[in-house]
Amino acid sequence: MIPGPFTYHRPGSVADALKLLAELGDEARPLAGGHSLIPMMKLRLASPEHLIDLHGITALKGVVREGDRVVVRAMTTQHELLGSDVIASILPILKETSLLIADPQIRYCGTLGGNVANGDPGNDMPALMQLLNADFLIEGPDGQRTVAARDFYQGAYFTALEPGEILTAISIPGPASGHGYAYEKLKRKVGDYATAAAGVVMTMEGGIVTSCSIGLTNLADTPLWAQEAGEAVVGTSLDDAALKRAADAAIAIMSPAADGRGPVEYRKHVGGIMVQRALKRAAARAA
Amino acid sequence: MATQAKKTQVSMKVNGVEVEGLVEPRTLLVHFIRENLQLTGTHIGCETTHCGACTVDLDGRSVKSCTVFAVQADGSEIITIEGIANADGTLSALQEGFRMMHGLQCGFCTPGMITRAHRLLQENPNPSEEEIRFGIAGNLCRCTGYQNIVKAIQYAAAKINGTEYQEAAE
Incomplete structure (x- = not known):
């Protein structure tokens, strides 16, 4: 389990990292937390000739408030999200989800930027970023650009990120205060990717749902924003009929792969259950 | 290549x-x-x-x-x-806990368990059983069924906090 040989680079700034990416081209890969890339390298499924470690770039660390938004810089780890007061108070769904990712050792290393940029359909944060309508801030040779999380994912490991670009930060609009939230993840064991998972953020007034956004993980080759499923519960008291309508609308857009986590029909079935559970738990938390 | x-x-x-x-x-x-x-x-x-x-x-x-x-x-x-041992070479509270509570059988996972538990207790000096189990979720043991590993960490936490370790009733 020894990776192929490579040259290691540790730039001190985003500009230096971009310069290295431009010079070294296709043979270079940026390294964030490394807990997707290094296992792939050990299996020789990836053999980059150059690794550009982003850990030396302090400008890629931290969680800050910018007006109504929360900006999480790309190299912020899941463990740091768990310890962030800003996340706990404004985006508690990120905390709940971080706790369901992998295991403690991996959360000390794994970063939000790596999780969303990798394009692995099993990763949990992309669906969350879609349901929250986050923007990804990207820097490249031609400067900065922003891509909405809802437009970023094109297929398994295919994203809007172009060669030579680095995803530097995630900008998330803060949900309304008093919102309810939940992330429900069915997995076979600690550390596994989801068999099916659903995230919900909703607001309620007088027992009636006033807004609802739903995201789905590992139920297609990209994360899914289940727009119709969310709309199906708005204006209802989240009675059984509304829950079923939402689950059915979510199931209609799922196209999971059959794998060790179960056949397609099973994964869609439990995907619908995750949607219903997340809706109920989010409603119970909505003020 | x-x-x-x-x-x-x-x-x-x-x-x-x-x-x-x-x-x-x-x-x-x-x-x-x-x-x-x-x-x-x-x-x-x-x-x-x-x-x-x-x-x-x-x-x-x-x-x-x-x-x-x-x-x-x-x-x-x-x-x-x-x-992990104390500076004078004696067993640290965690090592003592693993010994006293039989927190190992074959011992292969033990170095990882103890170094992980070391950080867990630094971050949370008085963890509940659930917090211990969650905190060592990234460490696999194929012998013990974890019961005595959890007790060993509880023992160490009690010793570090200067309280008596009370084994929960089975």
């Missing part, structure tokens, strides 16, 4: 001692620790980031040293199982 990458010099503080070595960039931290430093207490279990037997403490974080390159740890401070 690229030609053999040049070796680079790394230095770090391991168990309070400054060490250095010449490594290929692809050298995993666990191999540097075991082969260059000859500290073989850190075990290689699954080599696939699952089992946690290779867990070490790196700048105050528990990491699986099979999934970190030695070059990434350049300039860091590391604690391995060899650095």
Whole structure:
């Protein structure tokens, strides 16, 4: 389990990292937390000739408030999200989800930027970023650009990120205060990717749902924003009929792969259950 | 295939001692620790980031040293199982807990369990049983069923906090 040989680079700034990416081209890969890339390298499924470690770039660390938004810089780890007061108070769904990712050792290393940029359909944060309508801030040779999380994912490991670009930060609009939230993840064991998972953020007034956004993980080759499923519960008291309508609308857009986590029909079935559970738990938390 | 990458010099503080070595960039931290430093207490279990037997403490974080390159740890401070005992050589509270509570059978997972529990107790000196189980979820043990590992960590927490360890009624 020894990776192929490579040259290691540790730039001190985003500009230096971009310069290295431009010079070294296709043979270079940026390294964030490394807990997707290094296992792939050990299996020789990836053999980059150059690794550009982003850990030396302090400008890629931290969680800050910018007006109504929360900006999480790309190299912020899941463990740091768990310890962030800003996340706990404004985006508690990120905390709940971080706790369901992998295991403690991996959360000390794994970063939000790596999780969303990798394009692995099993990763949990992309669906969350879609349901929250986050923007990804990207820097490249031609400067900065922003891509909405809802437009970023094109297929398994295919994203809007172009060669030579680095995803530097995630900008998330803060949900309304008093919102309810939940992330429900069915997995076979600690550390596994989801068999099916659903995230919900909703607001309620007088027992009636006033807004609802739903995201789905590992139920297609990209994360899914289940727009119709969310709309199906708005204006209802989240009675059984509304829950079923939402689950059915979510199931209609799922196209999971059959794998060790179960056949397609099973994964869609439990995907619908995750949607219903997340809706109920989010409603119970909505003020 | 690229030609053999040049070796680079790394230095770090391991168990309070400054060490250095010449490594290929692809050298995993666990191999540097075991082969260059000859500290073989850190075990290689699954080599696939699952089992946690290779867990070490790196700048105050528990990491699986099979999934970190030695070059990434350049300039860091590391604690391995060899650095867990008290300065006078006596067993630390955690080591004593694993002994008293029979927290091991074959012992293969124990170095990783203890280094992980060391960081867990630094972050949460008085964890509940549930917090202990959640906190060691990245460390696999195929012998004990975890029951006595949890008790060992509870024992250590009580000892560090100066309270009496009360074994929960079965």
